[in-house]
Amino acid sequence: MQLWFHNENTYPFVPREVLDAAESVRASLPGHLLDPKIAADLFHECMDESLLCDDVGINIVSVEHHSGINSLYGASPIVLGALARQTRNVRVLSQGTLISLRQDPVRVAEEYATADVLLRGRLDIGFVKSGDSEMASNNANPVGNLERFWEAIDLITAALKNQDGPMRWEGKHFSHRHINLWPRPYQQPHPPMWGATGDPDTSRELGLRGMVNSVVLRGIDGTKRAWGAYRAARSEAGLPEPALDRFAYAAFIYVGDTDEEGIEVGSKLLWFLNTSLKQAPQFSKFLPGRMPAEMAPQVYRTKPRPGETRAARPADALIGMTAEQAIQRQIMFAGNPDTVFKQIMAAYETLGGFGHLIFIGRSGYLTHIEAEKGIKMLAKEVLPRVREATRER
Amino acid sequence: MIRTERLIVHGVDLEVFRGGEGDPIVLLHGMRSFSSGSRFPALLAALGSVVAPSLPGFGGTPRPKDFDTIFDVVHLVRAVLDSVPGAAVTLVGLSFGGWLAAEVAAAGHPRLGRLVLVDPVGIKIGDRQTADILDVFNRHPNEVRAAEYHDPDRFAPDFDAMEDVEIIRYARDRDALCLYTWHPYMYNPQLPRWLPRIAVPTLLVWGGNDGIVTPAYGRTFAALIPGAQFSVLPNAGHHPDIEQPEALAGLIATFLEG
Numbered sequence A: 001m002q003l004w005f006h007n008e009n010t011y012p013f014v015p016r017e018v019l020d021a022a023e024s025v026r027a028s029l030p031g032h033l034l035d036p037k038i039a040a041d042l043f044h045e046c047m048d049e050s051l052l053c054d055d056v057g058i059n060i061v062s063v064e065h066h067s068g069i070n071s072l073y074g075a076s077p078i079v080l081g082a083l084a085r086q087t088r089n090v091r092v093l094s095q096g097t098l099i100s101l102r103q104d105p106v107r108v109a110e111e112y113a114t115a116d117v118l119l120r121g122r123l124d125i126g127f128v129k130s131g132d133s134e135m136a137s138n139n140a141n142p143v144g145n146l147e148r149f150w151e152a153i154d155l156i157t158a159a160l161k162n163q164d165g166p167m168r169w170e171g172k173h174f175s176h177r178h179i180n181l182w183p184r185p186y187q188q189p190h191p192p193m194w195g196a197t198g199d200p201d202t203s204r205e206l207g208l209r210g211m212v213n214s215v216v217l218r219g220i221d222g223t224k225r226a227w228g229a230y231r232a233a234r235s236e237a238g239l240p241e242p243a244l245d246r247f248a249y250a251a252f253i254y255v256g257d258t259d260e261e262g263i264e265v266g267s268k269l270l271w272f273l274n275t276s277l278k279q280a281p282q283f284s285k286f287l288p289g290r291m292p293a294e295m296a297p298q299v300y301r302t303k304p305r306p307g308e309t310r311a312a313r314p315a316d317a318l319i320g321m322t323a324e325q326a327i328q329r330q331i332m333f334a335g336n337p338d339t340v341f342k343q344i345m346a347a348y349e350t351l352g353g354f355g356h357l358i359f360i361g362r363s364g365y366l367t368h369i370e371a372e373k374g375i376k377m378l379a380k381e382v383l384p385r386v387r388e389a390t391r392e393r
Numbered sequence B: 001m002i003r004t005e006r007l008i009v010h011g012v013d014l015e016v017f018r019g020g021e022g023d024p025i026v027l028l029h030g031m032r033s034f035s036s037g038s039r040f041p042a043l044l045a046a047l048g049s050v051v052a053p054s055l056p057g058f059g060g061t062p063r064p065k066d067f068d069t070i071f072d073v074v075h076l077v078r079a080v081l082d083s084v085p086g087a088a089v090t091l092v093g094l095s096f097g098g099w100l101a102a103e104v105a106a107a108g109h110p111r112l113g114r115l116v117l118v119d120p121v122g123i124k125i126g127d128r129q130t131a132d133i134l135d136v137f138n139r140h141p142n143e144v145r146a147a148e149y150h151d152p153d154r155f156a157p158d159f160d161a162m163e164d165v166e167i168i169r170y171a172r173d174r175d176a177l178c179l180y181t182w183h184p185y186m187y188n189p190q191l192p193r194w195l196p197r198i199a200v201p202t203l204l205v206w207g208g209n210d211g212i213v214t215p216a217y218g219r220t221f222a223a224l225i226p227g228a229q230f231s232v233l234p235n236a237g238h239h240p241d242i243e244q245p246e247a248l249a250g251l252i253a254t255f256l257e258g
Helices: A016-021 A036-056 A075-087 A106-117 A133-137 A145-163 A198-211 A219-236 A259-274 A293-300 A314-317 A323-328 A337-351 A368-390 B038-046 B070-083 B097-106 B141-148 B162-183 B192-198 B217-223 B245-257
Strands: A002-007 A061-063 A092-095 A123-128 A167-170 A175-179 A193-196 A212-216 A247-255 A331-333 A356-362 B002-007 B012-019 B024-028 B048-052 B090-093 B110-116 B202-207 B227-231
Touching: A002 A036, A002 A368, A016 B070, A036 A061, A036 A075, A036 A356, A036 A368, A036 B097, A061 A075, A075 A092, A075 A106, A092 A106, A092 A193, A092 B192, A106 A123, A106 A145, A106 A175, A123 A145, A123 A212, A145 A167, A145 A175, A193 A198, A198 A212, A198 A219, A212 A219, A212 A356, A219 A247, A247 A337, A247 A368, A259 A323, A259 A331, A259 A337, A259 A356, A259 A368, A293 B162, A323 A331, A331 A337, A337 A368, A356 A368, B002 B070, B012 B038, B024 B038, B024 B070, B024 B097, B038 B048, B038 B245, B070 B097, B070 B162, B090 B097, B097 B110, B097 B162, B097 B192, B110 B245, B202 B217, B202 B245, B217 B227
Parallel strands: A002 A061, A002 A356, A061 A092, A092 A123, A123 A193, A193 A212, A212 A247, A247 A331, A247 A356, B024 B048, B024 B090, B090 B110, B110 B202, B202 B227
Antiparallel strands: A167 A175, B002 B012, B012 B048
């Protein structure tokens, strides 16, 4: 079992009344609401938390989100570069540069090859489909996003593997006449590749490609659907059963000395769900291409008709959740070390195992000191027991 | 009386609304496709033989694989003009359809006899930091609704009152429009250069309260087309075909008689 630290570098310091009045806490908040000095402190604190992980044997996830209080990591390749130089031991997963939002995947491949060399082969590459307000923030057409996503992955993979001089790409969305990466990646033929999704159709494609399927905050049922699709696609194609290292589960985790401390501090992580997800309707329910048109009646109406089930983006179900609900839904593990160990193992058994656990260990008003304590407790008191318990799998 | 039929043009299976007799009129919808109950196509059918296709992705027309640019749509409209029987065609385009009609007319088409553009989009005239065309994908739906209609309470879609099929149609229209017009948003930077090539009698009609593209934009648009007439319809927003269908049909009737 590999453990990964995931920290979005959130910026919670915007007055509550401003957030309540804003139609969207992503994409549209004016820049004057951010104090660059506070942002600088946050970047350094978060980098230090990653370096602590490097010391205690927890891998690091480098994430990307744009233009909102939910994350300051819009320029994710820059953060990845800093991590690449500063860490010495653990693996770093970029999950990831949002490739369907970038005009030129060849530049993304170049950044990843450079990061992998700087890391001396400790890079994992994760792909995320993105969506919602990030389409506006990156000027990316939301219709056709998935097509661009897969073509970009194909192009990046081909560029990373190419060692034979200039290569050409004349695809539907991307064209390039002269692809020739220097440096090529440290790992051959390329760093391990992941995809973050709870969408079964996307999981199927990940399965066919043998990529790692990470599922972030979808809980047990959503994760089972995704991984079930992954396994079914491989089975139908006559491919070997996937090993557990093809599956990554992500949850909020906080380990305290006591259950009370674990839950009290861990509850602060839920700021991410309760405050940072609010998006204007043009970035969410009315965003074109976001879901099949056949689902629009359930989404566009302000009140459901009798017998109609509501369809919403997965994140909508997360807003307003309490710690008890989050623990019960197994998207949060919080308490003393023994409690957290049991919660992790319960999810592990229910899901039939997974090779990677991604833990969101800092968010919102959870402080740097609290985050570092949680990381140390998890690494020292929980991780060895989890590794021991899952060794045979 | 308007009939809903299928018409296969260049391999594309189009839903078309047809009605009337006489000289052919090809009617291109705007941001929203027509339906069998739309009033304006029925009124236009009193002036000629109307064919109003739902463009690929809109309404009941599937979008073929890899059919996804304005270039595809403009070529398809040219093929529709080729397919209609009879004499010279009057091409009427609303909003997004007005852009398509202007592209076809600027390139020239042997069947084209007259051109009517109603609140068309398609050109960029203002400065770099000012949107000429309200961004219907980026602004709050309430702002778009207020800009789109002179009387939104009466004419804007009410999803709670609409049937499933109508909402699905609306969502399909929005997806298709977004695919074709996201970038650059609703305009072709090269089109103003070629609009002076339009060589057929042209009428532009503008909703006096259009907040998506203003009448001032319309006057600039019209000035680029040699000899174009320009009329403003009061008590209409971006969709005069919905808010003032009789008055719009009346203006077109006068234009066709002239």
